[in-house]
Amino acid sequence: MRLGILELSVLALGVFPAQAISQSLSSQPLSGAMLGNTCAGCHGTLGASKNEIIPPLAGTDPAQFASTMRAYRDGSLKGTIMNRVARAFSDAEIDAMAAYFSSLPKKAYE
Numbered sequence: 001m002r003l004g005i006l007e008l009s010v011l012a013l014g015v016f017p018a019q020a021i022s023q024s025l026s027s028q029p030l031s032g033a034m035l036g037n038t039c040a041g042c043h044g045t046l047g048a049s050k051n052e053i054i055p056p057l058a059g060t061d062p063a064q065f066a067s068t069m070r071a072y073r074d075g076s077l078k079g080t081i082m083n084r085v086a087r088a089f090s091d092a093e094i095d096a097m098a099a100y101f102s103s104l105p106k107k108a109y110e
């Protein structure tokens with residue numbers, strides 16, 4: 001099969017963006033907001049869940065948040081879901097999310 005200039009550029013585009021994306025992600029500063037957005041599905045938009053089973057995270061005390069996350073991570077605090085979630089995060093990532101969620105108002109957005 002002969003490749004024309006169009007096919008070659010499509011192939012090239014298929015390879016280079018992936019490399020560019022992984023480089024740009026690793027050079028991003030640690031963002032509590034970016035990490036914290038992954039919690040929104042259960043804890044509500046901007047951490048302001050109105051759900052009675054899943055507690056809101058907005059306006060939470062940062063030290064309390066960080067120690068709860070570490071306790072879920074090491075299994076000393078048992079939850080239904082949070083042990084798995086917490087295992088995904090490093091200390092620095094937990095601290096970044098603690099700062100982020102404590103900075104948000106407790107007001108429910110949903």
Ligand code: HEC
Nearest residue numbers: 035038039042054055065068069079080081082083085097
């Ligand atoms: C699939 C749903 C789900 C996701 C996603 C989720 N959580 Fe949770 N979270 C829960 C549930 C349910 C609880 C109650 C404890 C349990 O059963 O695990 C909880 C409890 C917590 C608590 C304890 C709050 C308190 O007042 O006791 C913290 C802190 C927390 N989650 C942080 C997070 C963070 C940070 C993320 C995102 C990185 C996250 N959660 C993602 C469902 C979720």
